[in-house]
Amino acid sequence: MEQKKGTAHGIHPSFLNVIKQRERIKGKLSGIKNKIGVYSAKGGVGKTTASINIAYTLKRMGFKVGLLDADIDCPNITLFLNMNQKIDISHFPLRPIEKEGIKIASTAMVVDDEKKPIIWRGPLIAKMLVDFFENMDWGELDYLIIDLPPGTSDAPLTIMQLLDLKGFILITTPQRIAAINSKRSGLMIKRFNISILGIIENMSKSEPSDFSKELAKDLKSELLGKIRFDDSFRNMDIEDQIPVLVKDNLYENVREIMSKIVKN
Numbered sequence: 001m002e003q004k005k006g007t008a009h010g011i012h013p014s015f016l017n018v019i020k021q022r023e024r025i026k027g028k029l030s031g032i033k034n035k036i037g038v039y040s041a042k043g044g045v046g047k048t049t050a051s052i053n054i055a056y057t058l059k060r061m062g063f064k065v066g067l068l069d070a071d072i073d074c075p076n077i078t079l080f081l082n083m084n085q086k087i088d089i090s091h092f093p094l095r096p097i098e099k100e101g102i103k104i105a106s107t108a109m110v111v112d113d114e115k116k117p118i119i120w121r122g123p124l125i126a127k128m129l130v131d132f133f134e135n136m137d138w139g140e141l142d143y144l145i146i147d148l149p150p151g152t153s154d155a156p157l158t159i160m161q162l163l164d165l166k167g168f169i170l171i172t173t174p175q176r177i178a179a180i181n182s183k184r185s186g187l188m189i190k191r192f193n194i195s196i197l198g199i200i201e202n203m204s205k206s207e208p209s210d211f212s213k214e215l216a217k218d219l220k221s222e223l224l225g226k227i228r229f230d231d232s233f234r235n236m237d238i239e240d241q242i243p244v245l246v247k248d249n250l251y252e253n254v255r256e257i258m259s260k261i262v263k264n
């Protein structure tokens, strides 16, 4: 068959690069059994809060866990966890920093002052993510939890293209706008043929909202559970030295949600 100029078997060369990079990353991350993204295109719905609680819950359930802050320009995990250690970038491969047995990596650990704005274009954001995957020694992990930024572009796109994921947990809140944006996220995930492991309604009232139920139905997914709105959570970034999970009632709450995912 005649091959078109600049293509291999009709596939665009840049796509071939993505495939090669994906294979390389798959090899580098072969010690990680399950990679799970925590995502919503809507900002502020609690992706970071849920990621941290999911990671600490899985750790407490007995798994080896890593936590990656894929929010490259507004990294918040270190703020929530009150961490100020830096990754030694002169040491190769790079190593995540451990906190209470969880291996954590974030852009905040490689910039001088994480509270200053990080103003990077898309390619640099993708490069940083690739560094986290290709040049970081995560060792053996049962789960790597990846906290995504909002939006449907740079970082989410890079993660969906390059990682061999178990799937995504979608976060929504009881509001209509949150559900609409989570649906956008869900449709993007489906475009990449990646699984939606389920949906968590955060900042919940006593019953899940009809918008969240509708979202689960539309995406043919499951509403895994809810995390209640709790006034004390909003202060965890400022006051507490430890994540909210140590409140035992939330541990049980998230454990119930994660048990459904661990089973599959």
Ligand SMILES: Nc1ncnc2c1ncn2[C@@H]1O[C@H](COP(=O)(O)OP(=O)(O)OP(=O)(O)O)[C@@H](O)[C@H]1O
Binding pocket: 042, 043, 044, 045, 046, 047, 048, 049, 050, 071, 076, 148, 149, 150, 202, 203, 204, 227, 228, 229, 230, 231, 232, 233, 234, 235, 236, 237
């Ligand atoms: N269940 C909850 N009850 C009360 N406050 C919450 C709850 N979940 C999250 N918050 C608070 O809401 C704010 C936004 O949460 P968080 O940063 O986790 O959202 P996000 O989706 O990661 O945001 P971004 O899109 O900016 O990354 C934080 O101040 C957090 O402490």
Ligand SMILES: [Mg+2]
Binding pocket: 047, 048, 049, 071, 076, 147, 148, 149
């Ligand atoms: Mg966040």
